[in-house]
Amino acid sequence: MDRNDLLTATRGAFLRAFNAVLPKLVSHSADTLFLRADRAASLSEQRQMLDARAALMTREQGWLQELADGMDRLLNRSYQTAYSTFRPSFSESFSADSLSLVDASEFDGELKIDELTARLRNAAEEQLRDLNIRMAILFDQDDINERENPFRPYLMSRCLSMAAERLNIEPELHEVLCETLAEQLQKHVIGIYQSLNQLLAQHGIAAQLQLRVRQLPDPSTLRHMAADPMEEIQNSAQAHSDYIDTSAAMAAAPANEVIHPLGRLGQWSALIRQQAAQGSDEAWDAEESAGLAAPNAAAQAGWLGTVKQVGSAIRQLFRGQASVQIQPQVLSQGLSQSIDLMSQAHLQGVQLDERGQVRNLILEQRAELNAASNDINEQMIVDIVGMLFEFILRDGQVPAEIRAQLGRLQWIVLKTALQDPALFSQKHHPARMLVNRIGSIAQGLQQLDPKAERVTAEIRRIIEALLQEEEESAALFSRMLDELDRFIARELRAADEQSELASQAMENAESRTLRFARITAQTAQALAEFTLDDLLHDFFINTWPYAIECAERQDQVQALRFRIFVPELIWSIAPKAERADRQQLLGMIPRLIAVLNEGLKFTPWDAAQQQQFKSYMIDAHRTAIAGLAASQIEVPSMEMLRAQLAEFIGAVAADPDASQLAELDEINPVLLDRAISELKVEIGFIDRQVEAELAQPGAAALHDDTAAPMSNEVLFERLRSGVPIEVNLTGELRPARLCWMSPNETRLMLKLEEDAAPSVISVSVFKRLLQSGRARWLEQALLFERAMESLLNSADIMDAQTA
Incomplete structure (x- = not known):
């Protein structure tokens, strides 16, 4: 068209x-x-x-x-x-x-x-x-x-x-x-x-923009460092075209590429140390042969000239215990301007070198950055962030397309770290959490959905939103993290009809459970001043609210009839001394029976229980009409009784909000089965399977006494929609994906097989499976943490060899 x-x-x-x-x-x-x-x-x-x-x-x-x-x-x-x-x-x-x-x-x-x-x-x-x-x-x-x-x-x-x-x-x-x-x-x-x-x-208009990657015109003219410490930089004969396809460009980089532990860190650190100590022409020659260049030795030495053990200095920074005080500070104007100028290229797209690998622009332009600042703290952070991205951009656990997008965050993360060095020591720093979340989602989608076009597009959108903001702040990263979490949750549910229906059924059951609890509380409060038979009192408190709850979601008029039924039934069983009252009761009984039959269809009572209560009503009405003990009991009129219960009659149990759902401990099993039945969805319940397994003779306990206990803080740090895991429920570990978590963080929904029904598991049982080794994270360490650990290991090895 x-x-x-x-x-x-x-x-x-x-x-x-x-x-x-x-x-x-x-x-x-x-x-x-x-x-x-x-x-x-x-x-x-x-x-x-x-x-x-x-x-x-x-x-x-x-x-x-x-x-x-x-x-x-x-x-x-x-x-x-x-x-x-x-x-x-x-x-x-x-x-x-x-x-x-x-x-x-x-x-x-x-x-x-x-x-x-x-x-x-x-x-x-x-x-x-x-x-x-x-x-x-x-x-x-x-x-x-x-x-x-x-x-x-x-x-x-x-x-x-x-x-x-x-x-x-x-x-x-x-x-x-x-x-x-x-x-x-x-x-x-x-x-x-x-x-x-x-x-x-x-008409073919998809909700996804084409991903374009822009490269600088002539990367061979810019200084950069080799991925292999022993490889000399070769000048490229011709630059790539301005725009290239991401997947084709990323294919040039091996998926399982792992940087050598003595890679760039050992290369630039050793040469800088040598230069700082000797300041000789030999150092310059060695530096030039390795592909490095700088305006002067002092700028190259920087913070490394002030420490004896690089690994120890970096470890102290990561613990927030640096030997030099690293506190939130105002960024040097010269360095800030240099970063802003250098970061403009990333607004256009991903920067690739002539081999199709994402360029580490921080390390390439390290000399210019250090020359723009005389602050040793800032120089240290520049080098650390550059090396962290060196590991992130070569991490084989992350798909190449996502690494390309993460590469665009180099400058904004650097600027954030310079203004707030707590990025290194606080695991819950928003910028660090966003990088980790992108890495986890990317790995999960790599395992379960290699294309992941919509998720890749959303990650690109979020990164572009970050780059377009003029001011860097933790709040901005937090907002982008929340947007990504919401998108992933919706995307996982929308991509799988079974998971969508199952999540909806669980949410409906939770909402109905709270509504039922509120109606029960309203009824109990309304009847507090009345003395009723145990059977009638139990019926009003524990059974009739099912009818009211169901009606309030579907038909407000019907719900009103069910609420009015409470005072009318109470009045109907009271002794009737006056002839007019008996005549009124006889006229009411057919309507009361009709409303009762209408509401009992929504209760969990079987036919026998319903008949028992109807027999009770027949006997109670017969006794009321006989007027026994009427002289000893003061019976209010119907009008007075309705007025006394007017607040209950006019009340409506509102839908619970997220904060109220978070306080829900258990789901009403009747309402859960009803929600599942209404949506015609199949849900597996792992808790029942585990309990049945443990009930068998000789079954081993589901815990490992030797394993270190896992705190809830650590657990919930990893539990996010889309996170990939492996679970052993049938004798072997199988891949699974977390696709839903209840608002109160007590229940999870896992998709164990692509064609299998989603399964619900309580957080407590999932934690026990982790402790016993029958469940494990597919991503053993988060992306930013992997980069930090790799950097520390490389620094320690380099320190040992230069000692």
């Missing part, structure tokens, strides 16, 4: 999807305002909510018309302000006086349109990101910019504000109405963007 035609079709799909939700948007907003008025803390607040509801309901058709027309006008202008390199041909047909997207009225500032836009954006985060990518592709752009997306969330929040203005809504009601409408629109925005993504996907 022609690009103009596809944009026209996309515009039509957006308008249809938006207009389709408008009737629900208005009606549900009116219901929400009524509920807020009912729960208002003051009369003025209640009046405001009711006035807002009246403004919505009395002008319902006006709202629908203004919202539809306003979005149409906004879209016209939106197409005119999209990516400047391309304009749809039909955009010229719009009048010049079309509505502006940026001329906000005075009220817009009060309404905080940006805040409403952020809520809509967060509600459809994944679908919006995919649409932003597809729009960039459709407009033939390399960079993703939501502001250029003609269908961005801003249009929706702006449309709400415009409708309120054009309907002459009172200013004091603007914010209430727009916030309420936006709140309801959040429930539909993901569906709107999903329809656009589906349309574009059907």
Whole structure:
């Protein structure tokens, strides 16, 4: 389909999807305002909510018309302000006086349109990101910019504000109405963007930009060091083309390449020491033969001239106990400017040498960096970061494509380390954790999904976002780490329908368990002042809440009937002394039985238990009609009883948030089985398998008394979505992948086989499997830690040989 035609079709799909939700948007907003008025803390607040509801309901058709027309006008202008390199041909047909997207009225500032836009954006985060990518592709752009997306969330929040203005809504009601409408629109925005993504996907517009790698024009003119310490640098005859395919370039580097322990570290350290000690022409000759050059001996010697044992000095830095105090500091202006200048190349893409290997630009330009600073601490950090990246860029456990992207982080990590040397001593430093997370995910995908195109693209996006920020900060790395974690969790679930359904079933079961617990607590509180038979009390507290919980998720009217059933049943079994009361009871009994039968279908009771309770009710009603002991018991009227339980009747168990889910210890087994059954998904439960195994005669205990206990801090440091592991449940270790973790970090979901059903395991049992050797990390050490250990080992070997 022609690009103009596809944009026209996309515009039509957006308008249809938006207009389709408008009737629900208005009606549900009116219901929400009524509920807020009912729960208002003051009369003025209640009046405001009711006035807002009246403004919505009395002008319902006006709202629908203004919202539809306003979005149409906004879209016209939106197409005119999209990516400047391309304009749809039909955009010229719009009048010049079309509505502006940026001329906000005075009220817009009060309404905080940006805040409403952020809520809509967060509600459809994944679908919006995919649409932003597809729009960039459709407009033939390399960079993703939501502001250029003609269908961005801003249009929706702006449309709400415009409708309120054009309907002459009172200013004091603007914010209430727009916030309420936006709140309801959040429930539909993901569906709107999903329809656009589906349309574009059907016409071949994928949510993935092409990965381009840019190389400097002439790498042979720049100083660089050889990967092999004994290999002399050969001048390249011709530079590569500016843009090359990543996979082809990376194929030139062996996947299992391992740097020699006396590699560059031993090379540059030994030569620098020799030069610092002798300052002779022989040192210069030796340096030049090794491919190194520097303006002067002092600059080359740097911090190495002040220490006797390189390994010991580096180890102290990594422990935060450097002999010279390394504290967070202001970066030297000259060094900062040099780093900013040298890092510009990485904004364009991956830098490769003539052999197709990722270039270590820090070590290549070490001399210039040291010349830009006279601070020994800074010179030490430059060398350390350069050597760490030397190991990272040659680590065979990480796919070449991911190493290429990690190479682009050289300068920003260097600048971060110079400003905050705690990067070396704190395992939880955000920059260090991001590098480790990328390494772990890359290794897991290398084992289970060699292509991993979407994940590679997301890693590239995150790295580019880091490089485009002007200021380096731990908060920026933390934000990018959170974005990567969220993407990986969604990607793993979306890539496997079974895992997606199983994760959804577990989350539904957790949410329903908390809702059930709240309803149980509400019922117990409501009945605290009543003296009931044990059977009836147990029924209300432990059984009937299942019916209320299920109804509140599906039918609010039915849920209300189930709540009203509680006071009605209590009143129905009380002795009836008056004839009118007996007549009222006889008229109620058929309805009570109907509601009971309706609700019992949602409870875990079998037929025998249900019949037992019905028999109890028949006997209780017979006794009540007989009026036995009526004179000794003061029975309130039905109206009084309903009023006394009004709070319980009008209550609704809200959906739990993440913090509340984190407090959940156990999942209700009835609700878990129901959630699994509703989604028709198969889930394995490893705990049951392990318990059955341990119950067999002669079974060995599932722990190793000789193994060092693992702390929860260490365990949760490694437990992240997508982390690769190996588990022995059938007699041999098999690869597995962590694809879900409960919010309270008590349950994990593993995918053991590609075609097998996902399995749930408690964290406590998984920890015992690790202790016993029946589970192990596929990545024995994290990437940054591997680089640090390799650097220390190489330094110790070099120190031993030069002692």
